[in-house]
Amino acid sequence: MKLQINLLLMLSSIFIAPTFAGCQQNSSSNEVSQLIENGKKVIIHIEGMSCMSCVANIKKNLLNIDGVIEVKVSLQDRNTIVTYNPEKVTTKQLKSCINKLGYKAGKIKELKA
Known part of the structure; x- marks a missing residue:
């Protein structure tokens, strides 16, 4: 019985706690959107x-760079889409980060944000 209760507590912390954490972050979702x-x-x-x-x-690693706002990496397309603050980080720094990890960052194309 105690094992079942402990298991339920562990599962609830995995599946329910992130939901509560997400709710707390909603107050700053406007800031993130902006x-x-x-x-x-x-x-x-x-x-x-x-x-x-x-x-x-x-x-x-890209998200750890000050000024990087959002990162989407696609294994299938072999690329990443990075949203960043150009006042804090440059595309050269983004490429350098990728290269330091042992990958080869190629051509950069600017997209409409």
């Missing part, structure tokens, strides 16, 4: 990705 609207958006071709771990690694 940052995304005001940021520049680029697509960067990436060579060397082979799995979802590569995708997660690239996304995590």
